[in-house]
Amino acid sequence: MVESWSFLDTAESNFRPLVVIELAKGTKEETIEWFTKRIVDKKADGGAQLLIQPLVMENGVENIYLVGASHLRLLLGAETVGLVKECNDNSMRTFTYSSRKTFKHFADDNHNFLTMAECQYIIKHELENLRAKNEKMIPGYPQAKLYPGKSIVRRLLTSGILVQIFPLHDKEELKKLSHSWYGRVKVGYQPLDDIRCYFGETIALYFGFLEYFTFALIPMAVIGIPYYVFAWEDYDKYVMFATFNLLWSTVILEVWKRMCAILTYRWGTLLMKRQFEEPRPGFHGVLGINPVTGREEPVYSSIKRQLRIYLVSLPFVCLCLYFSLYVMMIYFDLEQWALDYHKENESNFSSLMLYVPSIIYAVVIEIMNRIYRYAAEFLTSWENHRLESSYQNHLILKVLVFNFLNCFASLFYIAFVLFDMKLLRQSLATLLITSQILNQFAESLLPYWLQKRYNRRMKKRMCSKKTDTDLSLAEQVNMEKEMGTYLGTFDDYLELFLQFGYVSLFSCVYPLAAVFAVLNNITEIYSDALKMCRVYKRPFAEPTASIGVWQLAFETMSVISVVTNCILIGMSPEVDALFPDSKMDLVLTVALIEHLLLAIKFIMAFVIPDKPRDIQMKLAKLEFESLEALKQQVRAFQMQL
């Protein structure tokens, strides 16, 4: 151990900027001084022991700071956040500084041992864990109260002094990544490991799931194509397709768990210990004692929160659901009107008019989904959840229920009230295709185009014709800080979830849905990749071991789809004809088959192990080793006696 902590404070020579901090314009001098001092202060003095440099801009704005850290500091930080890396013997282990020599690719002078995304994650973690000591308020802002243990950065953010913290892009790496990812048209897998290195596990796992899901849909699409080509209309073929579909959707969801375990084991997040969850930034309450930590922090009565949930949020969600159903009824009126119009004046124009109500409805659904999304976010944040995870769960639940009803209510109505299979097929097709086009446009192409226009103007203003990679650091920071912020994978998963609904809920009447889903997902991969690399600020990496609650959401959808498909099949005239004597027998048979299918689903979910055998073995080995180590400790202690 040649280096020492004092080295960290002086080694400004090889300062590598990793994270950008933007303070509000006109932030008081004493605040800046205090904040930067806390950032560079030694750990022993309660600081973060990081490096910070002001960024001198051409236009003289001085409220932007660059944060970095020495190599040693980052290694110690990696231990603090509990990173898991690969060892020389190919096993994955939690990194500790004392055992650093046993890790693959580790060398004291190899500054690429930690990826840039990992370094930025460590710095974010250290900044967020910079806590108030005895300060009662932020110096210069008496209204921004502090208490011992409160995260300084979170208070600065909520009081608006800190505008944003974001990690810097690495232009060269990004260029390499985008080339191998979407730069050339090719058949093959995405470079998931590179994506993970650059954007972190949460985003890489989303792209992994998107890719997996697309591949998993291909068999459905392939089987679905002949239905369109040969215009098969006989129901026994649809029955076959639906049965295949139901079992297939169970299998792919189970196999995804295994794939996910393989990916996250390789990335180390499967083994990463969960960190203790701090209150989310927006959480507020009166100061009290947290019974778990024994620390002084805001507390908020759980009963009050329950009241808010059940007396305000729940009725509001119900009202929205009612409103959505009301809009649906208007759609059916429109549909009827278009049909009447077509009957009266049969023309090309009128037959085109037949599709108009569906398209309008699809657009309205998208708009309603987006407005509701804001309302749900507002309400959930007003419910004042203490933990981010609890906030997320309540938000996801609210949004899922509404989106599910909003998107599928009309289809359910057509299928099970109007019994109009032709209209169902037509609506399904219109809804699916319109929503896909809208999504692609609103999510990726529009922001990309806006960003591009903005960049052009920026460059013109800077009177230079450099390419992206030649930009100076100041120019790069200036450009990136204006980029939009990527708000997480929520919307992307939601889109896939609804798509899965379109594909599976009524698969037996419209086998072509899978084809459209596959086509959409292929372009989705490219447009999402473009969005990540070019449109948004680089997001902080977030370690994760699974797709979390979305697994449950997809599984629930696949259970619902068993029920809907069985009913649809039961309603078909061909199946009807098999039971000429008794409708009762038909219904009972369908019910029996449905229960059997559900039972098979649950048994399959139970029988297929969630982790492949070799991952299980590796995990068992690690567990065994840690138990052995503990035993050795006890034994060594006993021998001392």
Added chain:
Amino acid sequence: MVESWSFLDTAESNFRPLVVIELAKGTKEETIEWFTKRIVDKKADGGAQLLIQPLVMENGVENIYLVGASHLRLLLGAETVGLVKECNDNSMRTFTYSSRKTFKHFADDNHNFLTMAECQYIIKHELENLRAKNEKMIPGYPQAKLYPGKSIVRRLLTSGILVQIFPLHDKEELKKLSHSWYGRVKVGYQPLDDIRCYFGETIALYFGFLEYFTFALIPMAVIGIPYYVFAWEDYDKYVMFATFNLLWSTVILEVWKRMCAILTYRWGTLLMKRQFEEPRPGFHGVLGINPVTGREEPVYSSIKRQLRIYLVSLPFVCLCLYFSLYVMMIYFDLEQWALDYHKENESNFSSLMLYVPSIIYAVVIEIMNRIYRYAAEFLTSWENHRLESSYQNHLILKVLVFNFLNCFASLFYIAFVLFDMKLLRQSLATLLITSQILNQFAESLLPYWLQKRYNRRMKKRMCSKKTDTDLSLAEQVNMEKEMGTYLGTFDDYLELFLQFGYVSLFSCVYPLAAVFAVLNNITEIYSDALKMCRVYKRPFAEPTASIGVWQLAFETMSVISVVTNCILIGMSPEVDALFPDSKMDLVLTVALIEHLLLAIKFIMAFVIPDKPRDIQMKLAKLEFESLEALKQQVRAFQMQL
């Protein structure tokens, strides 16, 4: 630390016998010498560092040994097995010798800090973990092979040299316990904490579940009584009863999880870390390297096991199921014959004869269950599972499937093929009552009577008229070693599981089932208690945190009961009359209600937290503390640099 390890070896003066080891008659001298030496050897030399004494019997038999340990040894053993005890601040923590002073009731001279059951569990654990070093075989028995790391006790057991190991009863404690448990007729709870101290957590949890389940059935029983008293035969009342039943059964199973968490938190097992599972004693294979531990041990190809399971066990189980259905058909022939007989000669005798087939069938079912049980055990053991838990799961699955079909197939047949509700009610009553009587008799009263007779003879032979507590140690050991061995809670849970089936599957036709179940369970508590205290050898305590796979079994049963009850209600003439025009509407309504009930069940299971809030908080606190401690360690290490 005044005492030292040398003290352990000499402190024979306060030797307290805890565990009895019985070797086979005629065991070679060199084997005994080697085995006892290994038991008393120091830990550093690979021994168990326990105390052992031969028991000198009046009749000169010298193959019985008593094992004990010093207080200090037991405390260190408690750390090794990871016991969790209550601290002075009322929190539960893993016991370590160095932090012993912080635990409640700890004092260096308080030898009751660890309960006798805990001491015996520690000794069992130490004996089982006594492993071969360089021995290639057991001295004196060249055919009993050993390899480094093989548990010596397990090899001695499988080669028949070691007849049995069992813990000694504590006559005084047992007297106290049995007095407060079943000694007097009283209304009130069982002394669960005392049972746990004496018999360990697994058995205490069974009695806790039995008691809880009995209390939970009381509301059903109370609501069921008026149906009998007023002879209510109208189905709308049955519908009410069934609906209540379905929701209630979900609630009680969810609430049990919470109760279980409260109990096991108090007992410390909720927090106990899982130990690494060693191969079960009966496991055999060729010596190879275990990929997880890297140790040399027998390995057995997983493919061979799969083949045995799918090519032998599965067909055998199917054959048994078929046989069981065949026996059922014979029962229905008998039933028909009895009915014909009754019609021909109407007399008291002939009307009594009506019950005979059911009673015979109930007896046959019990006999078949028991025979199948042996077959299942043989097959599962032949499948050669490496781990005890995997063995248990396969055994439970085999037994559950068969017992379920065997017990309920006739009822399903009567209900859904014959549509004879009167016969269903009668069969249900006969099956339930007969099986309860048979069980009580076969499980407790018969062994108790046999044991009592044997004890009387023993005492007569010893020519003394002492009471139980006055017996000498040698006499006590001699008596206890002949007692039956308690084979675990499997049969007891199975009995409850089947009872739950009788109560819930057809609850809407026979509300009185709950009354019989409550009555049976009250006597069951007493007879099981008697069985534990008087009939069987004391079993080793087994720490456990839940009732394990039985929770799943009960939940599955309650899902099936939703389906059966909905069908039964749908079939009732009263409900039929509500839909005079269309049978279709009836079936669809019933199916809709069934799906709604199932959805409600799953939502309820999801919404009700598995652990009460205060236990959650305590667990979160412990987790927080351990994370903080880890962080402190890292910080301390970083400050050293």
